[in-house]
Amino acid sequence: MIRVGIIGVGNIASMLVQSIEFYKSSSQKPEGLIHTKIGGYEISDINVVYAIDVSKYKVGRDLRDAIFAKPNLVPKMVELPETGVVVRMGRVLDGVAEHMREDFPISDLRQPTLDELVDEVRSYSIDVLVNLLPVGSREASRFYAEVAAKAGAAFVNAIPEFIASDPQYSLLFEKYESLVLGDDIKGQIGATAVHRALASLITMRGGKVAESYQLNVGGNTDFKNMLDLQRLYSKKISKTMAVATTQPDPSTAAEKIFAGPSGYIPFLRNTKVSYIYIKALGFMNLPVVIDLKLTVDDKAMAAAVLVDVVRIAKVLRSRGIYGGPAWASGFYFKHPPKPAKSDEEALAILYKKLDELKIPIEPKRIPEWMLRND
Numbered sequence: 001m002i003r004v005g006i007i008g009v010g011n012i013a014s015m016l017v018q019s020i021e022f023y024k025s026s027s028q029k030p031e032g033l034i035h036t037k038i039g040g041y042e043i044s045d046i047n048v049v050y051a052i053d054v055s056k057y058k059v060g061r062d063l064r065d066a067i068f069a070k071p072n073l074v075p076k077m078v079e080l081p082e083t084g085v086v087v088r089m090g091r092v093l094d095g096v097a098e099h100m101r102e103d104f105p106i107s108d109l110r111q112p113t114l115d116e117l118v119d120e121v122r123s124y125s126i127d128v129l130v131n132l133l134p135v136g137s138r139e140a141s142r143f144y145a146e147v148a149a150k151a152g153a154a155f156v157n158a159i160p161e162f163i164a165s166d167p168q169y170s171l172l173f174e175k176y177e178s179l180v181l182g183d184d185i186k187g188q189i190g191a192t193a194v195h196r197a198l199a200s201l202i203t204m205r206g207g208k209v210a211e212s213y214q215l216n217v218g219g220n221t222d223f224k225n226m227l228d229l230q231r232l233y234s235k236k237i238s239k240t241m242a243v244a245t246t247q248p249d250p251s252t253a254a255e256k257i258f259a260g261p262s263g264y265i266p267f268l269r270n271t272k273v274s275y276i277y278i279k280a281l282g283f284m285n286l287p288v289v290i291d292l293k294l295t296v297d298d299k300a301m302a303a304a305v306l307v308d309v310v311r312i313a314k315v316l317r318s319r320g321i322y323g324g325p326a327w328a329s330g331f332y333f334k335h336p337p338k339p340a341k342s343d344e345e346a347l348a349i350l351y352k353k354l355d356e357l358k359i360p361i362e363p364k365r366i367p368e369w370m371l372r373n374d
């Protein structure tokens with residue numbers, strides 16, 4: 001069993017909790033998962049046993065109800081048993097933007113100190129703590145990362161704050177015999193994964209990306225929160241560099257790449273629409289233009305990756321792999337400590353390392369012969 005704690009009971013949390021129950025059903029084939037088994041763990045081994053929020057709509061409620069409290073809008077897709085997990089009060093810090101106070105009204109309950117939360121996380125024997133705070137939660141993310149480290153829990157940083165990619169945090173987690181993975185979830189078949197795949201295809205075929213943009217619109221609180229441009233600083237870097245790092249000279253490529261959230265359209269709800277434009281230069285420097293529209297369920301894209309990452313975090317921690325193992329983050333995050341040139345490369349790195357550690361993962365998504373060194 002993997003004991004997971006969630007920080008921020010928003011739409012991803014709702015999708016994550018429901019997806020675990022969805023795949024538990026015996027009639028449901030394990031289709032749509034990136035990996036069915038990691039280190040012997042299936043998705044049904046994941047148990048969300050602890051959750052923190054600061055909203056008065058969510059704190060104090062059973063997780064089963066809190067995931068449907070407003071302004072969450074992931075629909076009810078499965079019947080959930082009562083979880084007995086009551087959402088705990090967290091520390092607000094910079095988690096709630098001024099324009100989000102109506103959506104995330106702060107509970108009157110006392111905010112715990114860092115030491116109190118460390119004790120709490122320890123007392124729940126949490127294996128993995130997942131950071132699902134709103135974009136721009138710089139201080140709050142660092143606060144909870146410290147809580148995880150000091151409690152000896154692994155920390156999965158799903159949001160665009162640079163924590164796993166900051167060597168100081170690797171050292172902190174190493175000191176407390178735990179680990180950190182991140183930063184910023186790269187959705188299963190989301191805009192970044194598709195944009196990267198096209199950009200690396202262009203390079204592989206001898207061309208280069210001359211200019212590109214990725215415009216994203218959606219209708220959930222994640223998009224509403226990002227209307228405050230000041231909260232977007234790290235998100236823009238994370239999304240831009242995710243594409244630029246597929247190119248031979250990432251910093252020059254980044255000057256001609258724009259990738260970021262571009263609009264909040266409430267009626268879209270959880271549907272995210274991305275418009276990707278790439279102008280590449282190919283043979284004889286002649287242009288090749290790609291214009292693409294991608295439509296996805298924003299939160300399913302994130303939860304699909306989380307169910308892999310929490311299992312990896314659990315297995316590595318129990319095998320004594322501490323700090324910030326960069327090889328474990330490359331495939332799953334937009335801004336990992338060491339980005340690979342393509343997702344195939346990132347996946348090959350992950351598989352080879354897991355193989356060295358004798359940690360099974362199945363099914364393998366790239367051919368075995370690509371993983372041999374001979």
Ligand SMILES: NC(=O)c1ccc[n+]([C@@H]2O[C@H](COP(=O)([O-])OP(=O)(O)OC[C@H]3O[C@@H](n4cnc5c(N)ncnc54)[C@H](O)[C@@H]3O)[C@@H](O)[C@H]2O)c1
Binds near residue numbers: 133184
């Ligand atoms: N495809 C994706 O959905 C995707 C991909 C990559 C990254 N992310 C990031 O994941 C994060 C979570 O996304 P979401 O859609 O679930 O967000 P959300 O807006 O639905 O939920 C955020 C939750 O955090 C709570 N919160 C705010 N401040 C807090 C604090 N200080 N302590 C505890 N809880 C606090 C809010 O009350 C809310 O319940 C966002 O930063 C998002 O950008 C999402």
